[in-house]
Amino acid sequence: MPSPQDPRALEALQRVFGHAAFRGAQAAIVEHVAAGNDALVLMPTGGGKSLCYQLPALLREGVAIVVSPLIALMQDQVEALRQLGVNAAFLNSTLDAAAAQAIERQLLAGDLDLLYVAPERLLTPRFLSLLERAPLALFAIDEAHCVSQWGHDFRREYRELTILHERWPQVPRIALTATADPPTQREIAERLQLEDARRFVSSFDRANIRYTVVEKENAKRQLLEFLKAHTGEAGIVYCLSRRKVEETAQFLAGHGIDAVPYHAGMDAELRAANQRRFLRAEGVVVVATIAFGMGIDKPDVRFVAHVDLPKSIEGYYQETGRAGRDGEPADAWMCYGLGDLVLLRQMIEQSESGDERKRLEHRKLDALVGYCESMRCRRRVLLANFGEDYVPAEGEGCGNCDNCLQPPQAWDATEAAQKALSCVYRSGQRFGAAHVIDILRGSDSEKVRQFGHDRLSTHGVGTDLDARTWRGVFRQLVAHGLLEVDAEGYGGLRLTAASRAVLKGEQRVLLRRISARRERERSVRGA
Numbered sequence: 450m451p452s453p454q455d456p457r458a459l460e461a462l463q464r465v466f467g468h469a470a471f472r473g474a475q476a477a478i479v480e481h482v483a484a485g486n487d488a489l490v491l492m493p494t495g496g497g498k499s500l501c502y503q504l505p506a507l508l509r510e511g512v513a514i515v516v517s518p519l520i521a522l523m524q525d526q527v528e529a530l531r532q533l534g535v536n537a538a539f540l541n542s543t544l545d546a547a548a549a550q551a552i553e554r555q556l557l558a559g560d561l562d563l564l565y566v567a568p569e570r571l572l573t574p575r576f577l578s579l580l581e582r583a584p585l586a587l588f589a590i591d592e593a594h595c596v597s598q599w600g601h602d603f604r605r606e607y608r609e610l611t612i613l614h615e616r617w618p619q620v621p622r623i624a625l626t627a628t629a630d631p632p633t634q635r636e637i638a639e640r641l642q643l644e645d646a647r648r649f650v651s652s653f654d655r656a657n658i659r660y661t662v663v664e665k666e667n668a669k670r671q672l673l674e675f676l677k678a679h680t681g682e683a684g685i686v687y688c689l690s691r692r693k694v695e696e697t698a699q700f701l702a703g704h705g706i707d708a709v710p711y712h713a714g715m716d717a718e719l720r721a722a723n724q725r726r727f728l729r730a731e732g733v734v735v736v737a738t739i740a741f742g743m744g745i746d747k748p749d750v751r752f753v754a755h756v757d758l759p760k761s762i763e764g765y766y767q768e769t770g771r772a773g774r775d776g777e778p779a780d781a782w783m784c785y786g787l788g789d790l791v792l793l794r795q796m797i798e799q800s801e802s803g804d805e806r807k808r809l810e811h812r813k814l815d816a817l818v819g820y821c822e823s824m825r826c827r828r829r830v831l832l833a834n835f836g837e838d839y840v841p842a843e844g845e846g847c848g849n850c851d852n853c854l855q856p857p858q859a860w861d862a863t864e865a866a867q868k869a870l871s872c873v874y875r876s877g878q879r880f881g882a883a884h885v886i887d888i889l890r891g892s893d894s895e896k897v898r899q900f901g902h903d904r905l906s907t908h909g910v911g912t913d914l915d916a917r918t919w920r921g922v923f924r925q926l927v928a929h930g931l932l933e934v935d936a937e938g939y940g941g942l943r944l945t946a947a948s949r950a951v952l953k954g955e956q957r958v959l960l961r962r963i964s965a966r967r968e969r970e971r972s973v974r975g976a
């Protein structure tokens with residue numbers, strides 16, 4: 450129902466927030482919510498979600514209650530709003546009793562435009578009874594995907610937020626998220642009783658982000674090489690483990706890069722100081738586990754680098770979405786190898802989760818690996834995961850991902866695959882790729898001799914390809930389900946039901962090869 454924009458909304462946008470115009474669906478959302486209707490808003494990170502409830506909060510009588518899972522995020526937002534002259538406050542565990550009471554008094558007196566509150570606080574009988582006595586403008590439920598058990602940020606309390614609708618059916622609700630694969634969308638609507646809310650789904654394309662995936666050789670050196678294009682710029686480097694975070698931060702610092710670590714195991718004060726420096730100083734690189742970044746609003750992050758494989762496409766999209774919020778060019782770069790895949794499979798298999806959850810996590814990992822190995826436009830693959838049918842221009846592609854800029858080539862790897870599979874089989878289906886490659890390449894290492902693998906018929910049949918090419922072959926065979934990882938044990942490779950057809954010569958295998966141009970660039974750099 451596109452109607453003429455509420456002049457009061459535009460006026461407040463300019464006067465209070467200092468923005469000249471609404472972006473994308475903001476105008477429609479603001480008008481819809483300000484008129485007292487429910488909304489479910491799916492917008493990519495950096496799309497401008499906050500405004501969708503902050504502005505209606507100002508246009509409607511009473512206070513807007515904003516449910517937010519992250520204390521750091523609340524504080525930043527409230528601080529920013531106060532600077533704009535908006536009466537905003539937060540209630541969470543960082544406040545002492547006197548400060549909390551002062552805010553409660555303001556709430557009851559109708560002196561607040563927005564009140565941010567953590568879900569567990571909101572749900573206390575004490576807070577709910579306060580709300581009974583306060584004039585309410587709307588409820589905003591930020592990071593609404595936290596209601597999804599299958600998402601990566603599940604918060605139990607989010608499930609109970611339906612109480613808001615039950616107790617205050619006349620108060621409009623707006624739920625917002627940047628995670629939006631269709632099943633999560635449905636789950637949000639259902640769990641929050643927002644089936645009848647109007648949905649505002651923005652395109653999740655981040656046109657200014659350039660997506661690149663490279664094969665892992667020596668991750669630290671590759672990272673350093675990548676960073677040469679970002680000298681003096683702010684960015685985030687994600688690693689899987691705390692130890693790797695520390696190592697990588699030290700390595701970068703040793704090469705003159707202003708890099709600081711961030712992970713949950715650090716001293717809290719130092720961690721907060723590192724985050725502050727990243728936010729306020731120029732050109733700081735944060736090396737972090739995935740714990741870092743949710744709700745971080747730093748517009749000029751110029752790159753997000755993953756030196757380890759993330760766990761899912763949703764996670765990857767969210768993490769990379771922290772780059773380039775200002776709309777200027779930014780890089781999303783990932784370095785990935787078979788070792789990552791083996792490690793993540795083992796982590797899933799050896800976790801405490803139930804079987805259903807494990808299966809789901811394996812599937813999510815499959816989808817991510819599919820993204821990494823894809824020869825198609827990266828954007829297209831990413832967005833397809835959110836149910837969006839992005840069609841890049843014929844012949845040119847999106848113009849901003851590695852596969853479109855330098856299309857990879859397929860090569861017929863049937864013979865190599867047969868050698869690889871049969872070598873896995875003959876060596877007993879319990880070794881990792883490195884050892885099997887040693888056998889194929891005819892190594893007479895201690896380990897090869899120890900197991901008598903120098904006497905296998907496949908010993909030395911793979912000297913025609915170099916070790917790096919073989920690593921690519923094994924990685925892709927695993928990615929395509931022609932080999933699998935023994936994730937319950939030591940991560941050895943074994944055949945799958947699908948291997949047979951290849952071994953019998955009934956199925957050809959086409960694998961990805963990086964383009965001749967990238968190959969040339971690599972050899973120039975390596976020289």
Ligand code: ADP
Pocket residue numbers: 468469470471472475492493494495496497498499500746748774
């Ligand atoms: P999200 O929560 O969706 O990640 P934010 O609400 O933090 O995004 O907004 C991202 C950035 O865009 C912020 O710096 C914000 O000030 C800016 N922004 C939002 N709406 C507008 C607008 N209409 N015009 C200009 N800048 C905007």
Ligand code: ZN
Pocket residue numbers: 825826827828829841846847848849850851852853854
């Ligand atoms: Zn592309």
